[in-house]
Amino acid sequence: MRPFEYAAPRTEAEAVGLLAAKDRQTEILAGGTDLIGLMKQMIVTPSRVVNIKEIPSMQGVSQTSEGILIGAATRLEDIARATLLAPYPALADAIAGIDSQQWQAQSTLGGELLQRPRCWYFRSGAGLLAQNGQKVAAGDSRFHAIFANSGPAKFVSATRLAPALICLGAKARILKPGKEDPESDDPETQTCLVSELYRTPRDESQRENVLSQGQLVTHILIPHGKELANATYEVRHGSGPEAPLVTAAAALRIEAGIVTDAKVVLSQVAPQPWNSREAAESIIGRPVDLVTAEEAGRMAVAAASPLKDNRYKVQLAAVAVKRAILKAAGQPTGGI
Amino acid sequence: MAEVFWPAQGSAALLGGEHNRVDGLAKSTGVAKYAYDIAPDNMLIAQALSCPHAHANIRAIDLTAAQNVAGVVAVEPLKAEGDEVRWEGDLVAVVAAESEAACAEGLAAIKVDYEVLDHYVDDADLDAATGADATRPAGSNTQKADADAEEDAEFERLFGEAAVTFEADYGIHVITHMCLETHGSTCEWNDNKLTSHLSTQNVSGTAGQIAGPLELTAQDVTVHCDYVGGGFGSKFAADAWGVTCAQLAKNTGRPVKYMLTRSQELKNAGNRPSGFIHVKVGAKDDGFVNVWDSSHWGTNGPSGAPVSQNFIPYVFDPPNRRRVATGIRTNSSPARAWRAPNHPQCCAITQTAYDDVARHLGLDSYDVFLRNLSTVGERAAVYEEQMKLGAQLMDWKAKWHPHGKGPKDGSVVSGLGMAIHTWGGGPHNSRATCKIYPDGGVEVFLGSQDLGTGTRTVIGLVVAETLGLELNQVKVNIGSSEYPASGPSGGSTTVGGVSESTRRAATAALNELFAKVAVQLEANADDLEATGGKIQVKGNQNRNIAWKDACNQIGMGPIEAQGEYQGGVTYPRDYEGKRLTDNGVAGVQMAEVAVDTETGIVKMRKFVAVQDIGLIINRKTARSQIYGAAIMGIAYALFEERIMDKASGAFVNAELSDYKLPRMGDVGEIVVELYEPESEYNRGVIGLGEPPVISPGAAISNAVCNALGIRVPVLPMTPQRVLEAISAANP
Secondary structure (H helix, E strand, O other), X not given: OOOOEXXXXXXXXXXXXXXXXXXXXXXXXXXXXXXXXXXXXXXXXXXXXXXXXXXXXXXXXXXXXXXXXXXXXXXXXXXXXXXXXOOOHHHHHXXXXXXXXXXXXXXXXXXXXXOOOOOHHHHHHHOOOOOOOHHHHHOOOOOOOOOOOOOOOOOOOOOOOHHHHHHOOOEEEEEEOOOOOOOOOOOEEEEEEHHHHEOOOOOOOOOOEOOOOOOEEEEEEEXXXXXXXXXXXXXXXXXXXXXXXEEEEEEEEEEOOEEEEEEEEEEOOOOOOEEOHHHHHHHOOOOOOHHHHHHHHHHHXXXXXXXXXXXXXXXXXXXXXXXXHHHHOOOOOOOO | OOOOOXXXXXXXXXXXXXXXXXXXXXXXXXXXXXXXXXXXXXXXXXXXXXXXXXXXXXXXXXXXXXXXXXXXXXEEEOOOOOOEEOOOOOEEEEEEEOOHHHHHHHHHOOEEEEXXXXXXXXXXXXXXXXXXXXXXXXXXXXXXXXXXXXXXXXXXXXXXXXXXXXXXXXXXXXXXXXXXXXXXXXXXXXXXXXXXXXXXXXXXXXHHHHHOOXXXXXXXXXXXXXXXXXXXXXXXXXXXHHHHHHHHHHHHOOOEEEEOOHHHHHHHOOEEOOEEEEEEEEEOOOOOEEEEEEEEEEOOOOOOOOOOHHHOOOOOOOOEEEEEEEEEOOOOOXXXXXXXXXXXHHHHHHHHHHHHHHHHHOOOHHHHHHHHHHHOOOOHHHHHHHHHHHHHHXXXXXXXXOOOOOOOEOOEEEEEEEEEOOEOOOOOOEEEEEEEOOOOOEEEEOEXXXXXXXXXXXXXXXXXXXXXXXHHHEEEEOOEOOOOEEOOOOOOOHHHHHHHHHHHHHHHHHHHHHHXXXXXXXXXXXXXXXXXXXXXXXXXXXEEEEHHHHHHXXXXXXXXXXXXXXXXXOOOOOEOOEOOEOOOEOOEEEEEXXXXXXXXXXXXXXXXXXEOOEOOOEHHHHHHHHHHHHHHHHHHHHOOOOOEOXXXXXXXXXXXXXXXXXXXXXXXXXXXXXXXXXXXXXXXXXXXXOHHHOOHHHHHHHHHHHHHOOOOOEEOOOHHHHHHHHHHHOO
């Protein structure tokens, strides 16, 4: 690990000022479960680390006129326990899958959403795109993307909570540095959909999210009016907090036994969370049962483009979608 | 005279009981200090630079910039210009600095000019290895019931006669030792004497390895290791890093800590060779394997040796067999002994074929294993008894269904599998000194080590049993090369070695004490016994003297007696059919699994391990060791493997986050049955470390095959491999 400056601001504005420093390479420290490892490996080498976990306004879950507001520095175990979030079991499902008391107690919502990809070429220092995608294409791609992988980015998005939040139409509140003097001007607020936080980088200058230096996700809002039956289903090789093989979340409006609205989002399958319109459309207008859920799973992977080592993930993605839909509808998922 | 041989079964006060570890509290509270924890004042941190290439020549190493980094105190090359690097992650240079951060800066400033060479890492593909000229013959060996018959014609005839003949492939990938405490040491110099706090399985054998390169003699080097965070066969040597640490401490005049990083540990400090096999099997209609014809291959790193053909097939020895071994040279670090070298791989790639005999014939696997016990040699009857016990504990007969013919719960099927194993476990050389002090205190000294198996507790129990005391009345001193030499802890040799030397030392000390108190008890020393904290006349409990009072009669200095076991030395080994230690065990394991056919996920339901180990000293730690072995076996059956990227030659999953291991939620119910009839008890103490880790791979693979009706040929059986096997069987 390289030496670095450490700052622990108490306000969001202070944090943005510290993060926006022109003469510093800055990183946001939340729970640290990902960043510390990356720094020890010197994959990221910030000259300043800004701890946002001690900013009171970024903590906790509250009811607002627009919906449920979750501070980005709220710990995962507090989200899993929050009674206000009881209508959104897809979140608790995903957190339960991060199967480690230490991780649940230490990790934050913002950190979970913006953790870096687990690609072993990236993690060994070859860069996020690992020589413009060549290392993955020639190398071992058993855990890499099965969608949107024709460009240089072949890693998979690591977040496990974004599928649930995207299904629920969640928005991210982003604080940006002021235009004139980023370090002292009042920061500006911007809101975007959680799905819009992510992008598929085209070159090494880009990250897998749209935030530029100094920008801070302070809150996630789950808007009212999206009271859909929802669930997350993950295919995990074993217990423990490690990356699952596939994450799928489904949110369904079921009226008189028929699905009238649906959203299906996956993670661990593409460089960013993967919204499967095909799966959602296939279930709309039908009842949820084994046949229709399985059909949705098949539709979810119809356009999959596996790499040489990860064809099995296509099957896993189809099963995860099927089981997420069944789970959201309160039906047995099967499996072990 | 106190008798050196063990008390008859059922008459021991402590042996065979359920005893907590004497160091359990220290370990669980963090009081126990491992090499990694030792932190003398003014200590420097040393770390090494790893080569990023799988194969390269070093054109030049420039250390100048590193030497100029603030906080860097010393920089040493570990390779010279012109040296060849033969695996990714090999260590090239080392930096000692005031802090980890300065060390990292120093490492980043080292400039190495590499000439990158071609590499080869694919050990599973024999054709590819042949094409890359990476193979070498590693022996072949044929046995025929009809010794005079012409070989090829005879094998053809035997296969023609068989009720069932099939060809199949099986394999098991390389795994690493994954010691939780990485390899390394903390070294201190005092008055030209070196203390190396080395994480080692071999305190008595490593001082000389450090002394030689430093041009010292072994008496100037003390190796100290109270606790080891895992070794599994990878920590017998001081290693280059152990020597370098001592050298850096000498050069800088300061204490130095040099431990490998996690990825360096996985890439350099120990792995288990792979094993892949193509086999043709011919069996009779009752499942008896009459003919076996196999070719196997695998890698142990650059030298290219496969697992030994001597264990093919494993435990079973069919009347007709031909086996050919091929080694594959790979650009990966050299293998080290891993818990039961050769056995787990050979079991996994051959007893799966025995199970496939049952599958092809529609027989119960249990019956096929039973039928073939006539080929296992002298311990057949023990295996048969252990199989019966295992089957009862697993409820085998009630749960059994033919392969692939069990009930299906949605996408989930379940199955049973078994495997059998063998190991030696005879004692290593060991010396012990036992001291009895005039105030009643008792100490024992051995240059042994406790790998976490409970050796410290076992030694204390043997002394306490011998002297008629409680365990907490004995102080056990191990973990230093200054104590009487004892062997390295490998091959399940420790418990035999230390219990025999300790028993002999404690008995000798006790007999000296008997001589001192005989007059007071108006008895011959020969007629005394030590029991329940007293010394008494045999058969007359009223004529006794309390332990402390007895010790008061010792006089000035303590009684100090030696005991030893040395291989090759003739001892009175047998006494009325009883022995202190012996060699050779059997063992039977059974697994029950559930498999999700949609996701390929295998879930352990139940695991039964039946094991003989002669006389059991501490039932609790013996059982605990088998739990650990079962979990380690579940790990290599279902989770862990070294993943080598063929394109770059890199070991890509060399971090704990990517190197998959089971958690408690993945191991299911584990049932341990210690098989200790009087006939086994009277053989004396036999080692336990290796045997229970051998069978899990085959047993679990066989259970998965029984569930699916399809063989998942290669371990670990990841969701990917299970789904690929299902998809290959249903094209």
